[in-house]
Amino acid sequence: MIITWYGEGCFKIQSGDFAVLTDPIDAKSGLSAPRFKANVVLKTINPFPPILEKEENEILGAGEYNFGEANIWGIPLPNESTEKYLKTAYILELEGMKLAFLGHISESPEPTAMERLTEEADIIFIPGGGKPFIEQKIAAKLIKQIEPKIVIPSFFKIPGLKRQSEDLKTFSEEINHGKSEPQEKLTVKRKDLTEIKSTQIVILKV
Secondary structure (H helix, E strand, O other), rough: EEEEOOOOEEEEEEEOOOEEEEEEOHHOOOOOOOOOOOOEEEEEEEOOOOOOEEEEEHHHEEEEEEOEEEEEEEOOOOOOOOEEEEEEEEEEEEEEEEEEEOOOOOOOOOHHHHHHHHHHEEEEEEOOOOOOOOOHHHHHHHHHHHHHOOOEEOOOOOOOOOOOOOOOHHHHHHHOOOOOOEEEEEEEHHHHHHHOOOOOOOOOOO
């Protein structure tokens, strides 16, 4: 499996010829959208009422889904949803690994969602740049509670991003993560996870 980041919450999860895209880049962000055809698109925030006309490969909310090699569970976040939009977290099972996308969360998930994440998540994608998303200190505390094998931060300050955001300094300090060079991509296999004894933070660059 190869994981690539395009900024904000936009990731490409590649398994052979099968590709998953999460939270496609908004043109207003100032960042460049990726150019590839995804088999599945996960969106962690969506307008409410939901859009009735959507692409067949788009997943826009809670439920169980199967797309060939991938099993996907959409976990509702009712405390964060409003009359205007719905927020959803996802667990993606691919290559025998479970990846959890917390998307646009701004607070700790509800107990039922936390239970799922703690029991199942091998790799977690979580905002690392603070407000308007989850505060960095709370994000670090959440990671320590869940104890995933790998954490990949998203939604933090990078060149070209128009909105205000913090860098990862506070996030890294709170989680006791020393300096490390950002990687172009992460290549990971199930057997790699079995060898990890404590949570690793992997920082990707655009």
